[in-house]
Amino acid sequence: MKLNIQETITHLLAAADRDFLEIHRIIRGLPAEALQHVQIRPGKSSQKAMIQKLQPFLGDALRSYQDPKQRQFIGFALSDEELILNQVRRKPQISSKKLRNLLPMTNARYFAALNALLESGRLLCTALYESHIVAGLVCRDRDAGGFRSESADRGGKQAFDKPEKRELFRNAYQVVGRNRNYVLIHQLRRYLPWPREVFDRLLTELSQQEEIILQGGDPSELTPGELEDTFTDEFGYLRIAVSWRK
Amino acid sequence: MTLRQKLDHLRKHNPFISSSVGDPWHHRFPDVSDIYRPEFLTIRDLIDHKRAYPAENFAAIVTGEAGAGKTHFIGRILDTCRQDPNLSFAYIQPIENPQQPYRYLLREIVTNLSRKIHDENRFSQLDRLLGILLGKLMGLKTSTKNSPLRLETLARLEADPFYAFDPKFLRQLNRQAAEKLGTKALMAFDSHFNVHFLQTLFSYQFSRDKELPLKWLKGFDLDMTSLQFLNINGADNRSHEALEQEARDILRSLGLLFSYTDHTMVLCFDRLENLVSAEQLKAFGAVIEFFVDVVPSIFPVAFFRISQWEQKVRNNLNQQVISRLETNMVDLQGCSARQSIEIVRSRLQTVFRGEEGEVFRLIEKNGLFEKFSRRRFPREVIIETNRALQAILYGDIPEKQVSVNDALVQQYNRLIQKTGRELSSYAPDRDRLRRALNLYLHAFPSDSPLRVTPLAAGTKTAACFDKADATYLDLLVEVTTQDKKPFKALFMIDQSENYQTVAAFLKRGTRFLVNEPGGRVFYIRDRRSEFKGREQWRSTHVLLDLFKKKGGRFLELNKREVAGWYALTIMDYQLGDHDITVTDAEQPFREVTPPEFMTFVRDRLHRETFPWFFKLDKYLQLSHTRVVRPGKQ
Numbered sequence: 001m002k003l004n005i006q007e008t009i010t011h012l013l014a015a016a017d018r019d020f021l022e023i024h025r026i027i028r029g030l031p032a033e034a035l036q037h038v039q040i041r042p043g044k045s046s047q048k049a050m051i052q053k054l055q056p057f058l059g060d061a062l063r064s065y066q067d068p069k070q071r072q073f074i075g076f077a078l079s080d081e082e083l084i085l086n087q088v089r090r091k092p093q094i095s096s097k098k099l100r101n102l103l104p105m106t107n108a109r110y111f112a113a114l115n116a117l118l119e120s121g122r123l124l125c126t127a128l129y130e131s132h133i134v135a136g137l138v139c140r141d142r143d144a145g146g147f148r149s150e151s152a153d154r155g156g157k158q159a160f161d162k163p164e165k166r167e168l169f170r171n172a173y174q175v176v177g178r179n180r181n182y183v184l185i186h187q188l189r190r191y192l193p194w195p196r197e198v199f200d201r202l203l204t205e206l207s208q209q210e211e212i213i214l215q216g217g218d219p220s221e222l223t224p225g226e227l228e229d230t231f232t233d234e235f236g237y238l239r240i241a242v243s244w245r246k
Numbered sequence: 247m248t249l250r251q252k253l254d255h256l257r258k259h260n261p262f263i264s265s266s267v268g269d270p271w272h273h274r275f276p277d278v279s280d281i282y283r284p285e286f287l288t289i290r291d292l293i294d295h296k297r298a299y300p301a302e303n304f305a306a307i308v309t310g311e312a313g314a315g316k317t318h319f320i321g322r323i324l325d326t327c328r329q330d331p332n333l334s335f336a337y338i339q340p341i342e343n344p345q346q347p348y349r350y351l352l353r354e355i356v357t358n359l360s361r362k363i364h365d366e367n368r369f370s371q372l373d374r375l376l377g378i379l380l381g382k383l384m385g386l387k388t389s390t391k392n393s394p395l396r397l398e399t400l401a402r403l404e405a406d407p408f409y410a411f412d413p414k415f416l417r418q419l420n421r422q423a424a425e426k427l428g429t430k431a432l433m434a435f436d437s438h439f440n441v442h443f444l445q446t447l448f449s450y451q452f453s454r455d456k457e458l459p460l461k462w463l464k465g466f467d468l469d470m471t472s473l474q475f476l477n478i479n480g481a482d483n484r485s486h487e488a489l490e491q492e493a494r495d496i497l498r499s500l501g502l503l504f505s506y507t508d509h510t511m512v513l514c515f516d517r518l519e520n521l522v523s524a525e526q527l528k529a530f531g532a533v534i535e536f537f538v539d540v541v542p543s544i545f546p547v548a549f550f551r552i553s554q555w556e557q558k559v560r561n562n563l564n565q566q567v568i569s570r571l572e573t574n575m576v577d578l579q580g581c582s583a584r585q586s587i588e589i590v591r592s593r594l595q596t597v598f599r600g601e602e603g604e605v606f607r608l609i610e611k612n613g614l615f616e617k618f619s620r621r622r623f624p625r626e627v628i629i630e631t632n633r634a635l636q637a638i639l640y641g642d643i644p645e646k647q648v649s650v651n652d653a654l655v656q657q658y659n660r661l662i663q664k665t666g667r668e669l670s671s672y673a674p675d676r677d678r679l680r681r682a683l684n685l686y687l688h689a690f691p692s693d694s695p696l697r698v699t700p701l702a703a704g705t706k707t708a709a710c711f712d713k714a715d716a717t718y719l720d721l722l723v724e725v726t727t728q729d730k731k732p733f734k735a736l737f738m739i740d741q742s743e744n745y746q747t748v749a750a751f752l753k754r755g756t757r758f759l760v761n762e763p764g765g766r767v768f769y770i771r772d773r774r775s776e777f778k779g780r781e782q783w784r785s786t787h788v789l790l791d792l793f794k795k796k797g798g799r800f801l802e803l804n805k806r807e808v809a810g811w812y813a814l815t816i817m818d819y820q821l822g823d824h825d826i827t828v829t830d831a832e833q834p835f836r837e838v839t840p841p842e843f844m845t846f847v848r849d850r851l852h853r854e855t856f857p858w859f860f861k862l863d864k865y866l867q868l869s870h871t872r873v874v875r876p877g878k879q
Binding site for chain 1: 551
């Protein structure tokens, strides 16, 4: 039964493509016999009591969270930094204020984790509102917090089918290229947290639709690692940079 | 012609073998004008704007990846200039020596101006400019002297500026009168005209021997006799700084002359990837500023690979230059599917002249055009077509794999022939010869007993060179052979036609040989830079004899040898431009890397098949005893 509860919660999280879910959504997703086994009565037990009863069944992969309004959540066992990075990946260019409202942690922990990420360079601030709220947070490192590649892959594929993927690509192009019309592919690839094939497919599609130009560039300027993150088109030509078609 | 005959013909005359343009002045494949039409119109409008407002400060930059068609685009600008009598054109390759950018530019611009506008016509751009100038000057002579003959001459000059070189015209207007009238009118137009420039210009117009005035206009260092012949006094034996300043003055005067004659020059800077050092980039920035801010009627357009511009160059130029260039920026982004197919058709037309339909359909059937389903760069289109054609022509015969070294030897030999044919467009150039020398001496094959280590500039030698000598020394190396004591070797390259400069070279060489026992000295000249005979340069020949007696080697490169040296430098430019490609089993085409190129230089050029270089090896290997030691003559 212990395994079943943990597995069920993991499936619920993966299906929702979230790192954590409110406790009542978790309870709604659990089968009646599991609830009976842990002696939870939906609607009658308090959120805190429900968490206490589920705690022994969460294992190492899951944990409980609480936000400043005392609301309870269950999610993957992640550090505060990882929670922030995953949210920013899902919503590039998000403001610090909106980001804060999405995370189940105290203000103090949020600030500490955010500052640590900015300091380490894993997170970049690209814009400010007039009120000086930090806006436009973006992830810099594709691999940072890449703890859940399977889910991320699926997320990537799902998002690829949506038109906003192109929008994300365009935004990334502007951020990485600092508004120049020439961006190195390896930098773009490292910036966007997408699986290789998703990124390559989008490049091919945009190029076929003549929205972008794939440039040959100068491979001798790149390190072997950077060269690996470039792109070879279907005709065997090495492309190291991309320009938006004018 | 049957299809089989056509394919046979194609084996011998394949128009897809070369995907690189080289020098736009020379033969190019026909232009598909639809490609980059908006980009070209942008540049065309800027040229028109410059003509309307000659003093307005602007330049332009055209970017495009390797194979995007930058040099072909320059060719299209050249074609426009050929057709428009009010436009001149100059194609400038990278500045080699950042200490003398203006002399280099002056030489290249005048070399371009003195080229024939059309192959079938003997007149140059400079002739056309002078014709227009003389027409304008004659028009100033209002007066009672409006004889029917004068009016007829004016009308003829207006219709055909080259009439200014007709003997009839030359009989009508003598040099003194033209020079007096011209100098007065031009100095009244702008007092910044260089007087020597005007004198030499008229001397070119009226002399039978046009070579000497042209040499002066190109900034050559001439001796007293030549300067006296040109009626230029007090201008001999000048420092490099003074020559640079003079070059600046002449360039400015040239701009003013364009302005006076309502003429515009388009200055295309190409192969700029070869500007590698900070000094070269700084010099490039300085000349761009000079042409934009000081010289009227000259419109500079810089052509860069976009990667190079964005990754390297842009961050190393001052903001003023960047803004000057980027205000008018054009990016060449490849051609559409239809345009790609048009490239194929137009190249086939050059071979079959309207009867290419069958071959075209055969290529189409081969599935080639499916590869053009998105924007491709012209070079890719040509390479893909060549591959498709190879499959059609030699389908049953397994593709012969050519090693990179062999492919480079073939390309080098082709380039030598081409350079030799077009040697007039490569004026004697010490910096390019130096580049070839450095490349050649960079490494020796494993079976050679020689090893050469370049010594840093300023290395102390027994010859005790000081700062003033630096400009005369091109390369100082230490040579080690298998069983002999290491010795130093000095290489000096000279293009001067001034006996004082030549004497200074020879004296330094002799001093080196006297003070460095066992040392070797090479004094290298392009034979086209005149080394006058014993009668004219008696004392210089005495110095030369002494230099030779002490063991110095005088290498006077003939045309074939010079072509071999320049071809190596040009090939190195092409390498920097990513223009040298080979095909291998893994990639349809790939660029040759610098280490591969250096392997070719090391393993292939140090052979007797290339005597213009190999003679250096031979002389370095000569037994010391054959060199006369000081005090033992």
